[in-house]
Amino acid sequence: MLWYSQRDGTAQMFLYDLKSGQPKNQITSGVGPITRIARLDKTTRTMWYEAAGKEKGQDPYFTHVYKVGLDGKNNVSLTPDTALTPPRFRRTAST
Numbered sequence: 001m002l003w004y005s006q007r008d009g010t011a012q013m014f015l016y017d018l019k020s021g022q023p024k025n026q027i028t029s030g031v032g033p034i035t036r037i038a039r040l041d042k043t044t045r046t047m048w049y050e051a052a053g054k055e056k057g058q059d060p061y062f063t064h065v066y067k068v069g070l071d072g073k074n075n076v077s078l079t080p081d082t083a084l085t086p087p088r089f090r091r092t093a094s095t
Contacts, residue, residue, distance in 0.1 A: 002027070002047075004034065013037070013049070015070055027072045030054060035063060045070040048078070058082055 003014045008026070011033035015024045028034055032053035039048040048067050053060035055077065062082060068075040 002037070002040075006033075011035075013047070015072075025072050027068060027070055028066075028075070029072070032060070038065060055080060055082075 001016045001018050003016050003023075004011060005014055006012070007014075008029070010031065012029055013027040013034055015027055016022065017024050027047065028049065028051070032051045034049050034051050036050040037047060038050055040046075046067060046069055048065060050063050050065055052063045054066070055062065055064055059082075064080065065078045066075060067078055
C-alpha cells in the first residue's frame with residue numbers, strides 16, 4: 001500500500017505492508033513535497049510522480065515529473081528544465 005505522509009517534515013510517499021501494517025520503506029525523500037502520483041506500474045514496481053521545489057536553483061513553486069522504483073531507488077527527474085506545469089500522462093493502447 002502506498003501512503004502519503006509528512007512524517008519526515010515534507011510530504012513524501014511510503015510503502016507499507018498490507019498484512020502487517022508496518023512500513024516497508026520510504027519511496028521518495030528530500031526537499032519538495034510530492035503533489036501527485038502521475039502513474040503507477042505494478043509490474044515494474046515503478047511510480048511516476050510530480051513534486052514541487054526539488055530542482056536546485058529553481059522557483060520552489062515549479063512542478064516537475066520524476067520516476068522512482070517502489071523500493072525508493074533510481075529516482076530520476078524527467079523534466080529538469082524550468083517550468084510551471086509538467087506534461088500530463090495519457091494511457092495509450094500500447095501501455
